[in-house]
Amino acid sequence: MKAVIFDLDGVITDTAEYHFLAWRRLAEQLNIPFDRDFNESLKGISREESLEKMLNHGGAAEKYTKAEKQNLMLQKNRHYQKLIQNLTPANLLPGISRLLCELKSEKIKLALASSSRNAPAILERLGVIDDFQAIVDPAVLVKGKPDPEIFLTAAALLSVSPAECAAIEDAEAGIAAIKSAGMFAVGVGHERSMHAADLMVKDTRELTFDLLNEGWHAAGVEAEIDRGK
Ligand code: B16
Ligand code: MG
Secondary structure, three states: OOEEEEOOEOOOEOHHHHHHHHHHHHHHHOOOOOOHHHHHOOOOOOHHHHHHHHHHHOOOOOOOOHHHHHHHHHHHHHHHHHHHOOOOHHHEOOOHHHHHHHHHHOOOEEEEOOOOOOHHHHHHHHOOHHHOOEEOOHHHOOOOOOOOHHHHHHHHHHOOOHHHEEEEEOOHHHHHHHHHOOOEEEEEOOHHHHOOOOEEEOOHHHOOHHHHHHHHHHHHHHHHHHOOO
16 A cells, blocks of 8 residues: 545544535525435535436526526535535544554555545645645546546546555545545445445544554455455
C-alpha cells in the first residue's frame, strides 16, 4: 500500500449532513418529499446529478429549464456554503486526525477524491490541506462516481498504480468507483450500502493504519488464492 485516497464528505468530515440540510431546504421550497433515506442516494454524486434525481423523485423532471436548474443549484450551493463557513479542525470526524498522522509517518502518499467543488475550501478550514499531495479537481472529470475516473486521476497525480492504492468512501457509488478502479476499497457506514467494500468499518474512529494494512494484506492473500497460487 503506497497511497491512500480519501473521499471527503462522510469520511474526513460530516459535511454530508450539511448537504442533506441544503438539499432538504430546496426540496421543501419545490414541494418535493425529501428524507434521510432518499438523501442516501445523493451521497457521493455530483451537484447536477443530485438535482436531477431530486426532481425525478418529485415528478418534476420536465418542469424546469436549464437556466432555472442552474439557479436551483446555485441556491443550494449558497445555503451549503453558509453552513460550512463555521467548520474548524474540531469538525474532523473522530479518528481522522490520528489516521492522517499515522499514514504520514508511514510515508504513505495521500490524495483527495471528492466530487465536491467546495473540497479545497473545506480542507483549508479543517486545517489538513497540507497533508494531501494531490486533490482531484472534479470540474475536469468527464464522469462522476461510480465511474472510476476520479480515483484513477488521484493515483495518476500521485504517480502510483491503482493496485498500490487503498481508498476510503462512505457512499455506495464511491465504493463501486474504487472497485472498478482496481483499488482496495474501505467502506465507512452501514453494511447495507457498504457490502461491496473489501474492508468495512461502522465508524471513522475504527480507521487506523494497522487496520488498513492488515486488511490490505489479507485481501492480497485472498487474491492470490483466487488466482490459484
Ligand atoms: P458540491 P464526496 C460529494 O462529496 C457529496 O457526497 C455529494 O453529496 C455532493 O453532491 C457532491 O460532493 C458535490 O458537492 O455541491 O459541494 O460540489 O462525498 O465525493 O466528498
Ligand atoms: Mg462521501
